[in-house]
Amino acid sequence: MIVSALFSAVLIHLLARLADLPIQYVIPGCVHGLPANVASVQSREEQAPLIAPSQWSFDPYPDKPRITFREDGSFKLTIFSDIHFGENPWDSWGPQQDLKTKGLMRVLLDVEKPDYVVINGDLITGENTFRENSTTLIDAIVQPLNEVKVAFSSTSGNHDTHVNITREEEILRETSVSPFSYTRLSPPSVGGSGGPGNYWVPVFEKDTDATPALVLWFFDSRGGVYHDGTHMPDWVDSSVAEWIAVETRTMDAVWGSPESRSAIAFVHIPPHAIQDVQDKLNSTTNAGLNADKLGRGSTQASGDPASSGKDSAFWHALNSNVKNLRAVIFGHDHGNEWCAREPTYDVIFCFNKHSG
Numbered sequence: 001m002i003v004s005a006l007f008s009a010v011l012i013h014l015l016a017r018l019a020d021l022p023i024q025y026v027i028p029g030c031v032h033g034l035p036a037n038v039a040s041v042q043s044r045e046e047q048a049p050l051i052a053p054s055q056w057s058f059d060p061y062p063d064k065p066r067i068t069f070r071e072d073g074s075f076k077l078t079i080f081s082d083i084h085f086g087e088n089p090w091d092s093w094g095p096q097q098d099l100k101t102k103g104l105m106r107v108l109l110d111v112e113k114p115d116y117v118v119i120n121g122d123l124i125t126g127e128n129t130f131r132e133n134s135t136t137l138i139d140a141i142v143q144p145l146n147e148v149k150v151a152f153s154s155t156s157g158n159h160d161t162h163v164n165i166t167r168e169e170e171i172l173r174e175t176s177v178s179p180f181s182y183t184r185l186s187p188p189s190v191g192g193s194g195g196p197g198n199y200w201v202p203v204f205e206k207d208t209d210a211t212p213a214l215v216l217w218f219f220d221s222r223g224g225v226y227h228d229g230t231h232m233p234d235w236v237d238s239s240v241a242e243w244i245a246v247e248t249r250t251m252d253a254v255w256g257s258p259e260s261r262s263a264i265a266f267v268h269i270p271p272h273a274i275q276d277v278q279d280k281l282n283s284t285t286n287a288g289l290n291a292d293k294l295g296r297g298s299t300q301a302s303g304d305p306a307s308s309g310k311d312s313a314f315w316h317a318l319n320s321n322v323k324n325l326r327a328v329i330f331g332h333d334h335g336n337e338w339c340a341r342e343p344t345y346d347v348i349f350c351f352n353k354h355s356g
């Protein structure tokens with residue numbers, strides 16, 4: 001597909017649009033339920049079973065700086081999505097697009113000065129990569145982020161896995177070439193076949209706070225092609241639903257009431273429930289480009305009619321376990337940038353268009 005150097009949703013823009021929707025998008029200050037010393041692995045183990053205790057400590061980033069709000073209580077996220085590095089390396093336009101995307105990232109990072117950056121999937125056009133050097137494209141992607149030393153993390157998209165590349169290889173490369181990456185691999189039993197990119201990142205109001213005010217959730221909607229050329233499922237696996245339940249139970253036990261925390265979720269392929277919403281958009285309240293008609297392959301579990309409904313375990317678990325979920329943000333459908341309220345769970349959906 002042709003990828004042009006347009007930029008996508010910067011969250012400040014997103015927030016402006018969310019404010020037009022009939023809720024107030026507010027990240028509340030944190031009300032601290034429990035003292036700091038409660039936040040130990042010990043209490044986690046007493047309160048909730050762990051899926052893989054040896055792989056998964058409750059403070060996921062003991063060696064990294066905490067992500068925090070600014071002094072004025074604000075927190076700015078910038079999202080890049082579907083940047084598709086490495087497309088058609090044998091032509092001149094592919095490498096040119098990558099240079100333009102890097103230029104755009106540099107300009108936006110300079111103008112926006114975000115507190116955190118999300119790359120929401122399809123970092124690399126995997127089907128155009130070579131076995132011997134496929135993940136070196138990651139080095140180019142993280143360069144603008146490394147230059148300004150901004151914390152970031154990524155989700156994986158359906159193009160991030162193909163014969164010559166896997167999302168796991170991309171994640172390991174990303175974390176090895178950038179100390180600012182907060183991307184993690186799920187515990188081994190979570191994510192289903194080929195979907196290791198499920199994790200969360202705590203954001204604190206103040207560096208000294210015992211508990212986070214905001215949790216950023218990242219999910220792996222898989223899709224793409226395995227090494228042997230067969231297709232990978234295109235939905236968040238049901239093992240992630242169980243994991244969400246365990247993680248949120250543990251958060252509540254260790255950090256206290258979920259009412260004191262907000263959440264935002266990121267996933268590359270939109271949940272299937274978005275499809276019905278598209279027909280009911282109002283161009284005033286759901287402003288933004290709406291150029292991609294959603295159909296087969298546009299949403300989770302839609303590539304093969306036989307897989308219909310397979311993202312519902314994840315979708316239900318996310319909405320029933322994660323309290324104060326402010327928005328679910330996804331890419332994949334490059335021509336869409338609208339937000340809308342999903343009627344079943346009363347949650348805000350947002351497309352983040354594409355930025356590469």
Ligand SMILES: *[C@@H]1O[C@H](CO)[C@@H](O)[C@H](O)[C@H]1NC(C)=O
Pocket residue numbers: 127128129130131132163164
């Ligand atoms: C995978 O990489 C090999 C080695 O560079 C290359 O010959 C082959 O064409 C690539 N395969 C695909 C499907 O891109």
Ligand SMILES: *[C@@H]1O[C@H](CO)[C@@H](O)[C@H](O)[C@H]1NC(C)=O
Pocket residue numbers: 089130132133136137
């Ligand atoms: C990867 O290797 C191929 C051929 O082996 C080369 O044409 C291409 O430019 C290389 N790509 C990168 C990103 O180094």
Ligand SMILES: *[C@@H]1O[C@H](CO)[C@@H](O)[C@H](O)[C@H]1NC(C)=O
Pocket residue numbers: 282283284285
């Ligand atoms: C769209 O929303 C605007 C603002 O709320 C409202 O005035 C208008 O009637 C709506 N249009 C339709 C077709 O519902």
